[in-house]
Amino acid sequence: MSGRRLVTSQSSHLSQMTEHSEPTVEADSPNVAMSFLAHCKADPERPFLTISGSFERRVLTFAEMRDMACAYNAHFRARDLARGSVLAIILTHGPELYGAFLGALMAGLVPTLMPFPTPKQDRQRYWQSHAELFRRSEIRAVLTYRELDEEIRRHLDLDCLSLTDDVDPRRRDEAVRFNELAVLQHSSGTTALKKGVMLTHKAILTQIDSYARFIGLTRQSRIVSWLPLYHDMGFVACFLAPMILGCEISHLDAFLWSARPTMLLDEIVAFGGEFIWLPNFAFNHIINNIRPTQSWDLSSVRAFINCSEPCKPASFERFAAQPQLHGLKASALQVCYAMAENVFAVTQTRMNETPRVLSITNASLREGGRAMLAEDGDSSAVRFLSCGRPISGVAVEIAEGAEPAAIGEILISGTSLYSGYYRRPEATAERLNNGWHRTGDIGFLWDGELYVAGRVDDLLNIRGKNIYAHEVEDAINALRIAIPGRVVAFSVPNDALGTHDLVVLCETPGGALEGGAKKQMREAVNAAFGVSLSRLGGVVPGTLIKTTSGKLSRNGNRDLFLGKEL
Amino acid sequence: MNSREDIVRVVYETVATTFDYPIEQLNGAATASDIEGWDSVTTSMLFLNIEERVGVELDIDKLLKAENLEELATLVFEGVARKSGSPES
Numbered sequence: 001m002s003g004r005r006l007v008t009s010q011s012s013h014l015s016q017m018t019e020h021s022e023p024t025v026e027a028d029s030p031n032v033a034m035s036f037l038a039h040c041k042a043d044p045e046r047p048f049l050t051i052s053g054s055f056e057r058r059v060l061t062f063a064e065m066r067d068m069a070c071a072y073n074a075h076f077r078a079r080d081l082a083r084g085s086v087l088a089i090i091l092t093h094g095p096e097l098y099g100a101f102l103g104a105l106m107a108g109l110v111p112t113l114m115p116f117p118t119p120k121q122d123r124q125r126y127w128q129s130h131a132e133l134f135r136r137s138e139i140r141a142v143l144t145y146r147e148l149d150e151e152i153r154r155h156l157d158l159d160c161l162s163l164t165d166d167v168d169p170r171r172r173d174e175a176v177r178f179n180e181l182a183v184l185q186h187s188s189g190t191t192a193l194k195k196g197v198m199l200t201h202k203a204i205l206t207q208i209d210s211y212a213r214f215i216g217l218t219r220q221s222r223i224v225s226w227l228p229l230y231h232d233m234g235f236v237a238c239f240l241a242p243m244i245l246g247c248e249i250s251h252l253d254a255f256l257w258s259a260r261p262t263m264l265l266d267e268i269v270a271f272g273g274e275f276i277w278l279p280n281f282a283f284n285h286i287i288n289n290i291r292p293t294q295s296w297d298l299s300s301v302r303a304f305i306n307c308s309e310p311c312k313p314a315s316f317e318r319f320a321a322q323p324q325l326h327g328l329k330a331s332a333l334q335v336c337y338a339m340a341e342n343v344f345a346v347t348q349t350r351m352n353e354t355p356r357v358l359s360i361t362n363a364s365l366r367e368g369g370r371a372m373l374a375e376d377g378d379s380s381a382v383r384f385l386s387c388g389r390p391i392s393g394v395a396v397e398i399a400e401g402a403e404p405a406a407i408g409e410i411l412i413s414g415t416s417l418y419s420g421y422y423r424r425p426e427a428t429a430e431r432l433n434n435g436w437h438r439t440g441d442i443g444f445l446w447d448g449e450l451y452v453a454g455r456v457d458d459l460l461n462i463r464g465k466n467i468y469a470h471e472v473e474d475a476i477n478a479l480r481i482a483i484p485g486r487v488v489a490f491s492v493p494n495d496a497l498g499t500h501d502l503v504v505l506c507e508t509p510g511g512a513l514e515g516g517a518k519k520q521m522r523e524a525v526n527a528a529f530g531v532s533l534s535r536l537g538g539v540v541p542g543t544l545i546k547t548t549s550g551k552l553s554r555n556g557n558r559d560l561f562l563g564k565e566l
Numbered sequence: 567m568n569s570r571e572d573i574v575r576v577v578y579e580t581v582a583t584t585f586d587y588p589i590e591q592l593n594g595a596a597t598a599s600d601i602e603g604w605d606s607v608t609t610s611m612l613f614l615n616i617e618e619r620v621g622v623e624l625d626i627d628k629l630l631k632a633e634n635l636e637e638l639a640t641l642v643f644e645g646v647a648r649k650s651g652s653p654e655s
Binding site for chain 2 (some may be wrong): 054256258263532550
């Protein structure tokens with residue numbers, strides 16, 4: 001399929017279009033851009049995107065978005081970028097992100113959305129890490145703003161640097177050039193080590209079709225999102241899905257949302273939002289920022305879907321109990337287990353049903369093997385929120401055994417699986433074998449539903465007991481001694497004992513931990529997990545290393561700790 | 567309470583209490599990275615606390631443009647003046 005050539009002639013590409021004819025594309029080629037253009041043709045004046053940020057709120061119709069995409073398409077073709085070239089799009093929140101992405105797809109390029117450098121980022125470090133990523137992934141083309149022109153030329157080795165200023169909105173091209181590989185979705189983590197997940201048009205369309213059926217997402221649905229587009233949840237559920245299904249999206253600025261999280265609730269009310277995807281922390285962040293005088297009617301919401309990090313029952317319970325959120329159905333709080341390697345959704349809880357919560361004995365989790373239900377009143381039990389059942393076309397297995405409730409690494413397979421990591425055959429071979437992807441997540445199946453316990457990387461074996469780093473961090477955070485969320489747990493080898501020691505580092509306002517605070521932390525960890533906290537330290541705020549997604553890096557901080565830098 | 571001096575004092579006091587930071591160590595050139603615990607998530611709590619003190623809802627996108635404490639205080643002062651209808655000075 002990748003050997004097919006462009007059907008349209010060059011002259012037709014560069015014509016200024018006043019009427020919209022049928023776009024030219026290879027027959028029977030599944031294509032994201034074609035799906036979007038079909039919606040434009042069916043109802044061009046219908047609103048597609050409502051976008052707001054530090055600029056005047058804008059509403060773009062399908063026709064307006066198509067025109068913008070066609071202008072970018074003409075621009076990219078005039079740059080003579082070969083079909084299948086990877087194009088990194090580095091733009092801020094705005095309609096151009098949509099137009100440029102669609103235009104790149106129409107031009108047969110492989111767009112990958114990258115985070116724009118923020119004012120607080122060290123520019124030197126930002127570009128050094130991206131230069132390394134671009135070198136490893138062999139990315140040679142960028143679209144950005146003129147303001148980054150000089151910096152990019154200084155740091156990146158490119159064949160093509162496109163600037164938005166140079167795109168002529170009157171010069172449009174409606175032709176669609178097909179390339180089997182649609183996009184690269186870069187994984188989160190340390191920038192230079194990010195892997196580009198290769199997603200074909202076919203995999204994307206298959207995923208959206210299956211997932212949309214499962215949750216009842218249709219052309220009439222209304223999505224509200226503040227999610228950035230360089231992560232799979234925002235990119236697929238709130239960007240690709242509206243394009244493919246033709247539903248309406250209201251997109252808020254992530255930076256503004258972080259400073260005023262209740263703006264999401266305002267927008268749901270104003271827009272009549274029905275589907276909202278959020279990471280777990282966002283549920284807490286919203287509740288923490290509600291004033292006593294505020295209230296919202298959320299009766300339009302069909303689902304708040306918790307996704308992309310461990311989903312906590314306590315977060316749902318707190319959100320559901322908030323008296324100022326009126327009209328929110330209990331069943332509207334849903335869970336999805338998703339990853340870029342499957343385009344997006346792997347499992348999803350059933351709409352209109354409240355997700356199940358299981359209490360599992362602490363001992364069965366620590367000893368491995370099988371998850372065992374805890375007795376009522378077992379205060380040491382660990383509660384898990386169901387992630388639901390596999391969506392159609394997806395299979396889920398646990399690597400460590402066929403026994404019911406076996407705890408082990410989650411494996412996935414199916415019709416929307418990725419094609420591998422771009423230019424990383426070794427990384428691909430580590431994860432993808434015979435059509436099965438090793439997720440690196442640990443979990444178990446119970447009554448056909450998936451429960452996720454943690455990451456393989458997060459699993460610490462301390463004195464023969466299995467402990468998840470995030471559980472230790474939660475236990476320390478709950479003491480409210482450290483700055484909220486600034487706790488990292490990991491293990492380091494203890495060669496003398498032939499085992500591993502548990503280490504916790506936390507940022508405190510003064511950068512130190514008093515004896516009383518340390519005692520409290522040790523007691524909390526011992527009570528919860530039955531292990532000793534061997535090393536414990538306080539550091540000044542801003543010391544602990546974060547990943548690009550803003551989470552504390554366990555590996556990075558362990559390396560610093562072992563290197564005696566902490 | 568709406569004089570510029572009043573607003574500057576409110577902003578400094580709110581930063582100090584929100585981040586448990588000694589008020590005497592704050593100055594107009596201080597930035598978020600100088601003040602322990604001030605990050606993208608806790609910024610929301612700071613703004614919420616300032617709004618409670620000044621009694622008006624401010625334009626977040628304007629406040630986020632502040633590069634230091636002095637600019638933040640100026641933007642809060644201008645925001646209060648705008649919302650309360652008094653001329654900015």
